Amino acid sequence: MSKESQNKFAEIPGILGMKGWLFAAAVIIFLHFTLQLGLNAYYFQILMFAGINITLAVSLNLVNGFTGQFSMGHAGFMSVGGYMSSYLTTTYFASNPDMLQNPIISGVIFFFALIAGGVAATLAGYVVGLPSLRLRGDYLAIVTLGFGEIIRVLLLNMNIVGGARGLSGIQPLTNFFWVFIFALLTVFCVWRVVHSAKGRVLLAIREDEIAGTSMGVNTTEGKVWAFSLGAFFAGIAGGLFAHYLTTLNPGTFDFNRSFEIIIMVVLGGMGSISGSIVAAIFLTLLKEVLRPLQQITGYDLRMIIYSLVLIGMMLTRPQGIFGTSEITSLFNYFKKRLKRGAP
Amino acid sequence: MTQIALKTEKLTIQFGGLKAVNEFDIEIKSGMIFGLIGPNGAGKTTVFNMLTGVYQPTSGSIIGFNKNLVGLKPFQITHAGFARTFQNIRLFKNLTVLQNLQVAMDQNPKHKKFGLLSTLIKTAKLLESEGEKTAECLSILKIFNLDSRAEEIASNLPYGDQRRLEIARAIATGSRLLLLDEPAAGMNSKETASLMHTIKDVRKIFDATVLLIEHDMKLVMGICERIAVLDYGVKIAEGTPSEIQKNPRVIEAYLGKAATNDQAR
Ligand SMILES: Nc1ncnc2c1ncn2[C@@H]1O[C@H](COP(=O)(O)OP(=O)(O)OP(=O)(O)O)[C@@H](O)[C@H]1O
Ligand SMILES: [Mg+2]
Numbered sequence: 108m109s110k111e112s113q114n115k116f117a118e119i120p121g122i123l124g125m126k127g128w129l130f131a132a133a134v135i136i137f138l139h140f141t142l143q144l145g146l147n148a149y150y151f152q153i154l155m156f157a158g159i160n161i162t163l164a165v166s167l168n169l170v171n172g173f174t175g176q177f178s179m180g181h182a183g184f185m186s187v188g189g190y191m192s193s194y195l196t197t198t199y200f201a202s203n204p205d206m207l208q209n210p211i212i213s214g215v216i217f218f219f220a221l222i223a224g225g226v227a228a229t230l231a232g233y234v235v236g237l238p239s240l241r242l243r244g245d246y247l248a249i250v251t252l253g254f255g256e257i258i259r260v261l262l263l264n265m266n267i268v269g270g271a272r273g274l275s276g277i278q279p280l281t282n283f284f285w286v287f288i289f290a291l292l293t294v295f296c297v298w299r300v301v302h303s304a305k306g307r308v309l310l311a312i313r314e315d316e317i318a319g320t321s322m323g324v325n326t327t328e329g330k331v332w333a334f335s336l337g338a339f340f341a342g343i344a345g346g347l348f349a350h351y352l353t354t355l356n357p358g359t360f361d362f363n364r365s366f367e368i369i370i371m372v373v374l375g376g377m378g379s380i381s382g383s384i385v386a387a388i389f390l391t392l393l394k395e396v397l398r399p400l401q402q403i404t405g406y407d408l409r410m411i412i413y414s415l416v417l418i419g420m421m422l423t424r425p426q427g428i429f430g431t432s433e434i435t436s437l438f439n440y441f442k443k444r445l446k447r448g449a450p
Numbered sequence: 451m452t453q454i455a456l457k458t459e460k461l462t463i464q465f466g467g468l469k470a471v472n473e474f475d476i477e478i479k480s481g482m483i484f485g486l487i488g489p490n491g492a493g494k495t496t497v498f499n500m501l502t503g504v505y506q507p508t509s510g511s512i513i514g515f516n517k518n519l520v521g522l523k524p525f526q527i528t529h530a531g532f533a534r535t536f537q538n539i540r541l542f543k544n545l546t547v548l549q550n551l552q553v554a555m556d557q558n559p560k561h562k563k564f565g566l567l568s569t570l571i572k573t574a575k576l577l578e579s580e581g582e583k584t585a586e587c588l589s590i591l592k593i594f595n596l597d598s599r600a601e602e603i604a605s606n607l608p609y610g611d612q613r614r615l616e617i618a619r620a621i622a623t624g625s626r627l628l629l630l631d632e633p634a635a636g637m638n639s640k641e642t643a644s645l646m647h648t649i650k651d652v653r654k655i656f657d658a659t660v661l662l663i664e665h666d667m668k669l670v671m672g673i674c675e676r677i678a679v680l681d682y683g684v685k686i687a688e689g690t691p692s693e694i695q696k697n698p699r700v701i702e703a704y705l706g707k708a709a710t711n712d713q714a715r
Contacts, residue, residue, distance in 0.1 A: 125571070296570060303569045304556040304580070311553045314542035321502055321540075323528035323557030323623050431544070 123435065128295050135291060139284040151283075155351060157391040158286035159344050162293045164371035164383035166340035169297050171369070172377035172431075173306065174333040175313030177244060180235065180251030181341050182364035183258040184228040188342025189349035189360065190268050192217075192224030193277045196350065200278055207278065217280040221289070221346040228342025229335045231258075236334035240327060255365060262357040273356025274349075281351040289347060293340045298380055300336070309333050313378075363410065370413055374420055376427030381434035386427075453480040453515070455627045455659040456501070456532075461510035463500055470496045472683045473510070478676075480626075483653060483660045485674035485691075489703065492680040494663045495537055498629050501661075502534050503527045514627065529559055533625035535616040537632050537663075543605040547596055547615060550604050551587035551622040558583075558624035587622060593651060594618045610641045614648065621656055628652070630662040634669050642666055646673050671695065679703070 142151065163181060170178045199206075199216060206212050231254075239250040263271050300306050308329040311319035320326045349355050371390050375382025390413075397409050420427070454477060461474040471493040478484045486494050499505040501512060503524040512519040515531050522530070533554075542550050555561065561583055564576045591597040594614045599607065607615060613633055620628050633649070634642045646669055652658055664670045670677060671691040679687040679694060681703040687694060694700055 299570050299572065300566070303576075304552075304564065304583075305566070305569050307549065307553045307556055310545060310549070311542055314544060315540050317504065317524075318536070318540040318542065319553070320524040321504070321528060321534055321536075322554040322619060323525050323533075324553065325523075325525050 123298070128291070131291055132288065135284065135287040138287070139282065142283060153391060153395055155281070155283065155286050156394075157388045158283075158290045159347050159351075160368070160371060160387035160391050161290040161384050162286075162340055162344040162347070163368045164375065164387040165290075165293050165297050165380055166337045166344070167368050168372045168375075168377065168380065168383045169300070169309070170333050170337040171372050172379070172383075173297075173301055173313060174309040174330060175377075176240065176330055176334065177248045178251045178334065178337070179248050179362075179365050179369065180254045181337070181368045182360040182362065183251070183255035184231060184338040184341035185345030185348065185364065186255075186258050186262065186357075186360040187231045187338075187345065188221075188224030188228040189345030189355055190224075190262060190274070191227040191342070192220040192346035193274050193349045193355055194268055195220040195223055196278055196280065197274065197276065213278075213280060217278075217285070217350065221285070221343050224346040225339040225342040228345065229339040231342075232335040232338025233331060236331040240330040240334060252362065252365075255360075255362060259357045259361065269356070271357065273354060273359070275354040277349055277353045277355065279350060279353050281347045286347055286351075289340075289343050293343075294380060294384070296336070296340075301380070305332075366410075367413070370417055372427075373417065374427055376429035376431060378431035379427065379429035379433055381432075382427055382429030385429070454478070454513070455480045455482070455515060456661065457513045458501075459511045461497070461500060461512065462508050463496060463505055464508045470683050471500065471507075471680075474680070474683075474685055476678055476685070476688075478627075478659060478661060480659050481653065481657070482676060483649065483662070483674050485670045485677040486661060486663045486680065487665070487670055487677060487694075488680035493683040494680055495631055496683075497680070498534060498631055498663065501527075501629060502532060525557070528557065528623050528625060531624075531626045532629060533620035533623040533627070534629040535613070535620055535631055535633060537635070539612050539616055541604040541612055541616060541619070543603075545604060546600065547591065547602050547604055547607065548584070548587055548600040550615060550619050551590060552583065554619045554622035555583045555587050555624075558622065560624055590618050590621055593655065594648060610637045610645075613637065614645065617648075617652070621652060621658070626657065627659045627661065630660065630664075632663055632665065634664060634666045639668075642669055645669070649673060 146154070163185070167178065167181045170176050196217060206216065235251065235254045239247060242250060262268060268274055301309070308324050311322065311324050312326050312329050316326050345360065352359070367390065371386040372383055374390065375384070375386030393412070394409060397412060401407055401409070456476065456478040458474060458476050461471060462469065463471050474497060486497065488494055496505065500507045501519070503519070503522050503526070507520060514527070517530050519527050519530060519532070542553060545553070562579055564573070564579070568576050588597050588600060591600055594617070596611060596615060596618065599611070604612065604615060613636070617628065617630060617633060630649075634645055637645060649660060649662070650673060653660055662674070674691060677689065677691055677694045678685055679700050686703060687697045687700045689697070
């Protein structure tokens with residue numbers, strides 16, 4: 108019995124072994140230097156949004172898809188992370204403006220600010236998660252929705268981060284490298300967690316909480332853990348977003364934002380990482396395609412179209428595009444067929 | 451000296467005005483197969499729910515392997531050595547047969563747990579432990595003749611196999627007391643007979659104690675060394691199978707009805 112045969116995804120270590128992940132990181136670095144030369148600014152922006160959305164969708168899938176806890180508060184965690192990191196970088200660079208000249212130093216500062224934003228969001232996730240994860244289904248959804256609103260109102264009244272005016276003059280530190288390295292890191296972490304003993308705890312919680320706890324699983328701990336890890340990446344994404352837009356106000360990450368991420372997860376398949384990635388890219392593109400429509404009609408039809416897409420999906424394929432499968436099982440399928448076909 | 455696996459004293463639970471279980475006393479020696487029987491609604495499942503921490507008893511004590519279990523959460527009780535199956539099968543339906551056992555095996559106290567960092571970099575120790583756990587799961591599945599179906603989704607198994615998988619999963623937790631709630635429900639007589647053998651094998655292989663609820667009298671009388679009878683939440687009798695079969699109170703409360711039911715079937 109080989110060590111990894113319990114893990115059917117491990118059959119392709121070339122892609123999912125450590126070397127595969129490092130190769131992906133190298134590709135990101137390469138693209139970082141090449142894309143900036145040629146790519147049209149508009150396409151570049153779409154690419155950045157797609158990358159941030161991948162981080163958001165995959166991290167929300169950890170909570171909603173793999174752990175089965177319906178959270179509607181992802182934008183709230185983005186807010187926490189976005190504000191935290193922006194506050195840190197703006198205060199730092201206000202007193203050390205010359206540091207901006209040095210791309211290495213400013214990059215390192217940015218990295219730590221993003222992590223601090225992620226940690227703040229994690230703490231928020233922990234605080235929200237501990238009491239509310241005893242609730243189930245609809246109740247949890249409502250509480251997390253309320254959490255997003257509370258954050259918004261709090262920020263509205265915090266003068267230190269600009270209150271209703273918000274924060275402006277945030278340094279544009281977000282670039283291709285940071286967006287996609289963090290997207291890769293998110294996918295890597297969620298993938299490895301989900302395919303591990305820790306991940307089985309989450310799956311057990313999703314499948315049947317009573318059975319899980321009766322098999323020795325500490326379900327409360329598992330839920331809070333997933334919630335906090337999901338919040339961490341949402342916080343990072345919030346920071347990336349803020350340093351791309353360079354302005355923030357309490358409405359930047361409103362409920363619509365949470366809703367968008369939920370749609371990505373549902374559309375791609377609750378419990379499929381590949382599904383979330385594909386849906387994040389698809390919906391980012393759809394948004395751009397719909398933009399001219401808004402200019403013509405004068406209405407923001409996006410949410411209506413999203414809703415229609417979602418309803419259509421629920422009627423025809425309620426499990427999402429990918430269901431709970433991953434694109435790698437497709438590779439395995441072809442690999443097996445090739446093997447069988449070979450003489 | 452034989453150890454006591456489970457001892458309860460005056461175990462009571464009240465739902466509103468209803469005392470579903472009233473001053474229930476039981477003592478089970480290690481290694482025994484113990485039956486808990488009684489008519490529908492007698493409170494048998496409720497006893498299981500109290501023993502496993504799903505319900506908190508209104509009063510009374512539960513001592514499992516010399517440890518007080520009242521007030522513990524279900525997962526803590528499992529770590530203390532109790533694991534159960536459910537009357538209405540509660541498998542992890544969308545997970546594979548193997549994954550169902552792995553979830554339980556991960557919580558087995560004899561296996562080390564790994565933190566986030568080891569999980570992310572997949573340390574050699576973690577892979578080794580995963581390999582051991584999987585091998586152990588497969589060897590348990592083999593006892594239940596389920597090893598060939600390890601990769602199947604649990605909900606695709608036939609009903610009888612689902613019940614057996616639940617027992618296998620309980621064993622994977624490393625528990626020494628197995629609480630089986632109607633393990634033969636919905637099985638035909640051939641499946642029931644083979645289940646009886648499996649339960650005996652399991653006791654021998656894993657040095658386990660078994661407490662089982664069952665309506666199938668052939669199974670109960672065939673494998674239990676001792677039996678307790680519940681009626682309206684009260685224990686009305688306890689003894690060996692032959693004592694129980696002769697007990698007039700039991701015949702009145704239960705066996706009379708069950709015997710006619712059996713004939714009707
Ligand atoms: N959570 C609850 N709230 C209220 N009443 C309950 C609850 N759980 C069980 N009961 C009641 O307690 C009594 C005993 O139920 P229990 O399920 O333990 O019976 P049982 O002996 O397992 O019956 P069966 O053989 O049908 O499985 C029933 O009257 C039931 O309605
Ligand atoms: Mg019952």
